[in-house]
Amino acid sequence: MGVLGEGLTEAIRLLATADPEVLNITLRTLQVSGAATFISVAIGVPTGAFLALARFFGRGAAVSFVNFGMGLPPVVVGLGTWLFLTRYGPLGFLGILYSPAAMIIAQAIIASPIVAGFTVAAVQAVNPKLRLSILALGVTRIQYLWLLLREARLGILAAVIAGFGGVVSEVGASMMVGGNIRGETRVLTTATVLEVSKGNFELATALSAILLLLSFTITATLTYLQQRGAK
């Protein structure tokens, strides 16, 4: 068993005793990645729906650009965000570098194209005949959009799941703009990196197990909602 066994035992112990530090790190992870997902949905779903439905010059290029953004390397986003937020950077006056807000911004930049890209695909996958028949009902533009998004809801929930999964698991950007500050910007991924560099493999394994559990719980909940919506 070795480190792995000890790590899992440690994870159970930390959870069972509700270790305050681990609890804080876990809740911070949820807070940062949850907020980032929320923002990315607010940006990504409308953008995706627009790109799927509108017909304009350069639309193909715009969709390619979104699809390219789905694979944005987190460290690149982290570096970019860091450069903007440093004290003497363009947005330095905000003074939010090394805070959860900075991490939320970076993660939202990572997740927004993912959500938008999935939304484009989901909306375009709605049967065109259905689109026409909705239009034939004589609905307003807003109602049309709403009905269409409802039809595409499975794909859109998949977008949320992918967005959340993308940010909760990344470490590069969080490390760079958050700074891994204890009790403030330390999340499960950055805490794991730190414990590995300290040589505490058991604790690192425990933190990883907790991250997997957390990620699974959220994804399972969203999947449950998605599948119930499928009936």
Added chain:
Amino acid sequence: MRALSAYIILVFFITLTAFGCGGKESAPQPQVQELILATTTSTMDSGLLDVLIPEFEKETGYQVKPIAVGTGKALAMGEKGEVDVLLTHAPAAERPLVDAAIVINYRRVMHNDFVVVGPPEDPAGIKGKPSAAAFTAIAAAKALFISRGDDSGTHKKELAIWREAGIEPAGKWYQESGQGMGATLRVAAEKSAYTLTDRATYLAQQKNLGLEILVEGDESLLNIYHVMQVNPEKFAKVNAEGAKAFVEFMVSPQIQQSIGEFGKEKYGQPLFFPDAEK
């Protein structure tokens, strides 16, 4: 039903967002609370900062944000005024910043030493040699050597020893990990290679490694840590009062004593030796 699902998701994320945004309680309230400290990975990985920072925060009410990076990056951040206070260990690289008055209040805090560690079999036969001679022997034997390669204080020291030995290290036997000290030690352990490390990180990780100290104790292996604040006259945005308080705190007799005590219990010997009075 679907509206309900959407509502649940919405409430869920809003709750998450709101969660944990509540403020922290603290005793005194300085004007600018936030203090950014750029420091080396060794002070973080050895656990020293986890002991000192909470004490400083409790005493003064500042909220310290320690950013653990290599000394090279820490100094670069100081040079641009991006941080308030520095705790680094490369006197030769720090000197130009002091001379240019980019940093002020430059105070010696503590020292420990670098050691050359390697596999117990010691294929290059360096045990007990002075550092430069040991490096010469490693190069001559083409024995595997792992360098930090990250412009950290330890990396700068390593390069200085190669210069002293008159060797330009290159070739298959000389590899750069590009990572912090802890990770580099593990790479060296896995590959049965030599590496230069600060004693504190080595002692803190000894149990996982199987590497032995082969060279120690000569003058050029001294590892000196200085604390300094970024000059507020050059960079108006730095938290000058907080930085000054941190410098004073680090050299205060009480903290000097806790630095000397740190690690004694766990490793049987101190990891750092206080020397603010020197």
